[in-house]
Amino acid sequence: MDRPLVEPDPDRHWHRTGAEHRRLIEATRPLSPLRTAVVHPCDTPSLAGALAAWREGVIEPLLVGPRARIEATAEALGEAIDGLTLVDTPHSHASAEQAVRLAAEGKAEALMKGALHTDELMSAAVARQAGLRTERWMSHVYALDVPSYPRPLMISDAALHITPDLATKADIIQNAIDLARAIGIERPRVAVLSAVETVRATLPSTIEAAALCKMAERGQIEGGVLDGPLAIDNAVSLTAAHQKGLGSPVAGQADILIAPDLEAANMIAKLLIHLAGAQAAGLVVGARVPIMLTSRADDVETRLASAALAQLLVRRQAAGGEG
Incomplete structure (x- = not known):
């Protein structure tokens, strides 16, 4: 019998893209939504991702950013956000500072990056006076x-x-x-x-x-x-x-x-x-609350998976697990 052109690879294992992340999202079903300050969700990818995580029951979003821009983004998406909490801020820097303040005061259990640069959000989070640093x-x-x-x-x-x-x-x-x-x-x-x-x-x-x-x-x-x-x-x-x-x-x-x-x-x-x-x-990880860092290129499933990671981590910690 002729040998196959390609030998079987014992390391190769194929599953559908996103299957493991979907498993994480499904694992959050018994858990209560995570109060999450969504920082400056002023573009369609970030707001759509936050709203998708809300509908899946993963987060309870607190939208932190300029009210007019967030409402315009929601309108462009054809979404209604009337029932959500919206914290009005003048610009992205203020959005980062306000969201971090909500987390430090215990009003938010996690942060989710929106339409701002990572270093802008992280600079606010790591500041000594911000109250999110741990040992x-x-x-x-x-x-x-x-x-x-x-x-x-x-x-x-x-x-x-x-x-x-x-x-x-x-x-x-x-x-x-x-x-x-x-x-x-x-x-x-x-x-x-x-x-x-x-x-x-x-x-x-x-x-x-x-x-x-x-x-x-x-x-x-x-x-x-x-x-x-x-x-x-x-x-x-x-x-x-x-x-x-x-x-x-x-x-x-x-x-x-x-x-x-x-x-x-x-x-x-x-x-x-x-x-x-x-x-x-x-x-x-390592702050008082987890921080979801997403890219503009991330699709909804990726943003959902990041939210599921945060929810599973926080709920494990609350139940007395490590972390």
């Missing part, structure tokens, strides 16, 4: 639904910390673990990435990876199982891991990828989005 560094987590990967895949930090040091990376990992546990991964497998899987004195990211794994062994990072350094191939491919003789519970089947720096994390995530058809939700 941990805030960090961004991409939650990717990759059609060829058999489980949700989280990548951090791709948005906030350019060159995080060891202590910051420990917080980045803990934040990602807490989020993974909130969506039902009880003991997340964390791959701390470098270019190689061996510790090398000439490659600082391998030394930091080894140190982070030892920190987890000593209880300084809790709730997950870490391995590193791992190259990207033997973090997500069992075949590659076996070829390298790696038999850890993380190698080849990571739930969380921790990149050496922002550039690497961002490149990995964007490649998966644009070349592998991944759907990407995003959340900033």
Whole structure:
């Protein structure tokens, strides 16, 4: 019998794009909506996403921005927002400050980015006087639904910390673990990435990876199982891991990828989005409330998934879970 032209790939697993994110949205059904300050929803993508999350019962939106612009956007969408709370502000900077104030006062349980720049919202959120900071560094987590990967895949930090040091990376990992546990991964497998899987004195990211794994062994990072350094191939491919003789519970089947720096994390995530058809939700974790960071290009399902992540995290914390 002739051999097939393409050998079966034990690492390949195909599911419909968005199936994992839809599972997250369905998991929110028993939960009460999350009071969410939607910051400056003055364009159709951001307002449509917030209203879709409201209709799905994921959030209870507080629309924070210029009243006339929000109402005009709703009219363009053919939507009625009469029954929603609208907090009038003069411009995007004031919208960010007011939304953060609502969260600090306990009037909002989460923030959702609208039609303003990420740095404008995050500058308001990280200000010391704002009241949202905790003992941990805030960090961004991409939650990717990759059609060829058999489980949700989280990548951090791709948005906030350019060159995080060891202590910051420990917080980045803990934040990602807490989020993974909130969506039902009880003991997340964390791959701390470098270019190689061996510790090398000439490659600082391998030394930091080894140190982070030892920190987890000593209880300084809790709730997950870490391995590193791992190259990207033997973090997500069992075949590659076996070829390298790696038999850890993380190698080849990571739930969380921790990149050496922002550039690497961002490149990995964007490649998966644009070349592998991944759907990407995003959340900033480590503040007193989660912050949903969305892009103008994000579709409604992506915005819904980001909202579902925030709702699952907050409700787990309220129920006494980690985080």
